[in-house]
Amino acid sequence: MALTLLDVAHWSTWAVCAVMKVPQLAAVLAAGSAQGLSVSSLLLELAGFLVFLRYQVYYGYPMQTYLEYPILIAQDGLLLLCILYFNGKTRRALFFAVIFCGVWYMLTLHKWIIDLAMNLCTFISAASKLAQLQCLWQSKDSGQVSALTWAMSAYTCATRIFTTIVTTNDLAVLIRFITMLILNLWVTATVLRYRKTKKTA
Known part of the structure; x- marks a missing residue:
């Protein structure tokens, strides 16, 4: 039973991640505008993804626990x-691109660097969500921000909490996913709130 649930969690996470940013990309391309989107948030999110992927590879964790990150x-x-x-x-x-490639290489020069980076990764990823929230609060307009993308991100965090407990039980990874779940739900709710406000106006 646990193995079946684990397989469902892995497959559903990969499936959702394969199309996670598609609604956001579609909204931006359709509008011809990036209004409401925070570049700082996206850069921090990318940094968090790179560190997390590098950490998983470095410690030889099962590929199915991080396969969505390259996507x-x-x-x-x-x-x-x-x-x-x-x-x-x-x-x-x-x-x-040059900065991210340099960081990717430097992360595994020493074990303490990758461990420190992973501990900071949660703060980096949380900062990316907070930067998007700040952008929404300041503009009071969800613009082209896709609530579906953020909701899918929350779902994958929830599934990864389960898969982490069952497979590696890494506390640093668990703390990261729990924090990201809470913040992704917060961003989703904020986007929906400002979208509703705009429609009412």
């Missing part, structure tokens, strides 16, 4: 390119 990183990279394009700052993409 999410690719989607975030594409979304970042779209935001930079619509904001007229496409040239910055190369700078960000």
Whole structure:
């Protein structure tokens, strides 16, 4: 029974992550605008994803526990390119790519670096959600922010809490997913609130 639930959790997480950023990308491309989206939030999220993926690979955790992260990183990279394009700052993409490649390499130079980075990863990822919340609070407009994308992100955090408990039981990973679940739900609720407010007005 536990094995079946674990398989369902893994497969559903991969399926959701394969299309997680599609609603957000579609909203941005359809509007031809990145209004309401925070570049800082996206960069912090990418940094958190890279650190988390590197940590999982470094410690040889089962691939099924982190297989969605390369997919999410690719989607975030594409979304970042779209935001930079619509904001007229496409040239910055190369700078960000060089920084992220350098960080990817440096993370595993010493064991203490990857361990420290993983502990900071939760704060980095939380900061990305808080940056998006701040952007929403300041504009009081959800703009092109997709509530569906944030809801799917909350779902994958919930499934990963379960899979982490069953497989690795890594406390640092569990704390990260619990924190991300709470913040993803908060962003989703905020997006829906400002969307409803806009429609009423």
